[in-house]
Amino acid sequence: MISDSELATLRKLHRHMIDGQLVPSCFNCAYFVEKEEQCVRWKVRPPAATIVYGCESWEGDIPF
Numbered sequence: 255m256i257s258d259s260e261l262a263t264l265r266k267l268h269r270h271m272i273d274g275q276l277v278p279s280c281f282n283c284a285y286f287v288e289k290e291e292q293c294v295r296w297k298v299r300p301p302a303a304t305i306v307y308g309c310e311s312w313e314g315d316i317p318f
Contacts, residue, residue, distance in 0.1 A: 275314045275315065277308075278307065278308025278309075278312040278314075279305065279306060279307065279308050279312075280293065280300055280304060280305040280306075280308065280309075281305070282314060282315055283308060283312050283313060283314070283315070284313045284314065284315050284316065285311065285313060286300075286305075291305075295311055296311070
């Protein structure tokens with residue numbers, strides 16, 4: 255079992271990896287509109303696992 259502080263550290267690391275596009279996720283995909291929770295490529299709300307892990311159509315955001 256991990257402690258609360260270890261869990262907090264892991265959550266920060268996970269967020270850092272998503273924000274830095276080190277791992278694919280809908281949250282850092284050019285096709286995802288977070289406000290609407292919609293993938294503009296497929297015109298649907300992705301399933302939860304896809305939002306977290308990304309999909310084969312993942313394309314990173316332009317960093318500027």
